[in-house]
Amino acid sequence: MLGTIIPNKTTVVITEVQGKIIDLPIEKGDVKEKGALLAKVESKEQTAAVNKSELALEKAKKDVERYTKLYKGNAVTKQQLEEAKIALKTADFNLQQDKKKLSNASIRAPFKGMITERFVEPGSAVLAGNQIARIVDVSSLKIDLAVAEKDAYKLKLNDKVKIRTNIYPDTVFQGIITFISPTGDDAHNYNVEIRFQNPKDNPLKAGTFVNVAFGILTQGNPLVIPRESLVGSVDDPQVYIIEKDTARLRSIEIGQSFPEKVEVTKGLKDGDQIVKTGLINLKDKTPVQIIGQ
Structure with missing residues (x-):
């Protein structure tokens, strides 16, 4: 049965903050580890927000210290002291939220993969939601097939399959069935997903045509x-x-x-x-x- 290889993972990384690209240490073809820096956005607004929240937190801490002393001297009520403590918790929460937003200015790889497209240049102005790069993981690969109803009922999860391609005619790749759709399409075909490791000695590329053999279901070349x-x-x-x-x-x-x-x-x-x-x-x-x- 004929199929096409697709990547294990592929995603377009976007920015969540507005600003100017001040660091872009990526090129097409670069392999990046999970968590590696892909781009950094200079966000003056968010930096200012963090500074403001830090000042607010410092003020809230001093207010709690002052109200605690005043409460011991019966100069303020217990409710006023509790309100000061609530204000401190709120200030701390706001600071953590602003720091989190500022950390989003550093855009990192969601998984290990290769950069296949870069959509911005150093110094570019970006808005929240703008695309930065596409990253693809081909360490393992998938094949999506549409299997006829009569054959789909003969397949089981974790069944082993043999995969061949004209690129490496003397090599047989081993895969397993990881998904069989419980519903068919209008033509009574069922989606079946195959997964297999991409070998380092004979690496395959996404988009390559392959022939998948399900034992008795496949007879000869398609x-x-x-x-x-x-x-x-x-x-x-x-x-x-x-x-x-x-x-x-x-x-x-x-x-x-x-x-x-x-x-x-x-x-x-x-x-x-x-x-x-x-x-x-x-x-x-x-x-x-x-x-x-």
Whole structure:
């Protein structure tokens, strides 16, 4: 069964504060550890807020000390002392909140991964919510498949699968099933997720086509045709094949579907000649001439 590799994790890191980028120690291709600094924003407003909260906390502490002495001398009521203590707790809470917001000015990697895109430059002015960089983790990889109903019922979580790719034709990668959707789509296909470690000796990239073998479910290599050769809808797909200089309309069944290709699970065999262009005026049993032969 044909599938496409996707990263274990991918995310776009954003800034939560407004200001100017004063530090940007990243380039495309850099691998950053979890927690590593990706960018730092100069936030004068938030720095001022922290300074103000620190002064407010100092004042609240002195007020509690003063009210405690006055209470012992019966110069203030117990309620006034309690109000001063509440004000101290509030000031401390406000300071912690402002410090947390200021810490957001240092934007850090949420997980270990590679920087694949950088959206800002040093000195850029940014607003809260602006994108800083995209980080991708390919230390382990995933494959999402749409498995036919009759086959989905034969699969179980943690089943082992074999993964092959034309990039490393002599290598078999081992994966396991980590998710089987409890609901199917309109075509009675069920989402199945495969996970496997990305080996260091034969590293794979996200977006690579792979062939996944579920033991008895997979027979031989998948047959793939261009999407442009399809006639009709995905629910009732057909293609024109050439037999003895004549176009024949044939119904097929498809498995995995990709932007430019589809996997054919039934209706075609290796070596069949399919028509990819000129489909608009073509009809069943139309004589054709193959240019170039």
